[in-house]
Amino acid sequence: MSKQIRHRKIKEILLSSTVTNQHELILLLEKRGIDVAQATLSRDCSELGVLRSRTASGYRLMIPEDNPGQMIKGLVEMEIQSIESNESSIVIKTLPGRAHGVGSFIDHLKNPGILGTIAGDDTVLVIPSSVHDIRSILDYMQTNLLNN
Amino acid sequence: MSKQIRHRKIKEILLSSTVTNQHELILLLEKRGIDVAQATLSRDCSELGVLRSRTASGYRLMIPEDNPGQMIKGLVEMEIQSIESNESSIVIKTLPGRAHGVGSFIDHLKNPGILGTIAGDDTVLVIPSSVHDIRSILDYMQTNLLNN
């Protein structure tokens, strides 16, 4: 039984029913054919960001909905095809139609070295605050916006 | 040295220079401080879909560009938070800043039942060709643009 599958089931359970502690969650997982030790479950909960809080009717394990803001970084990484520059500006090539989203994401980074962006269909032009910063901004982007 | 980093370097090298065989690639990687055995490189190449083909000037290891069209569907699915409608229009909520990209994708579907889309920051309004088609267009979108 893979960790991934277990995590999915945990999400499902916590979103659909009221679970008061990890032990109870163990039993619910068992019912679905997944055996897991409390130690492992503790780690799972921490990885999934599960937290335990009081409610009117006692305690409950709560799982946060995926935070949109955090998801976007992964999206942007996938959308970017390349990041290159000449002496005065940086050009990002994206998947077709995705430049606007990438540009918007970069704008929100609020990097003071970046004056702004202009996005076409599959190209984002990044305008540096000073042409002298090109190299470091390029570095910054390649580390922060590329996968692998 | 992680496999991921190595893969990324391989992509870089194969996209920017002409490499005729794996042995040559080993040397180029070495130059960048990455030591790797041919066996491993062979696996890397297969994982990355690298293929060797003849060109006018001999052989060359080619790496396929990631097919944009196919990737986008997955992206769009992740970007869409909900799809709902009233009697006359369909509203898609997206992750912040992603509406333009989603709208553009829908436009390219060229579904004759869709007159057009208007995108704000995190909302896409889909305008049906006829208000009578709302239900079927909603169905179409929910099956084609949602995961789960």
Add this chain to the structure above:
DNA sequence: AATTAATATTCACAATTATGGATAAAGTAG
């Protein structure tokens, strides 16, 4: 076909990640 060049696979082992039992630590209730 024979020879050489290039790549893929097998095998053994290394490195990393996942896991459970035992137990410590933290939290809750009295």
Add this chain to the structure above:
DNA sequence: CTACTTTATCCATAATTGTGAATATTAATT
């Protein structure tokens, strides 16, 4: 504070994944 409940961590081990040397297989050249 003390007793009790719940969760987190330590440790040892299992399972998985990554790797290189040697070798087999495939492809190219003559």
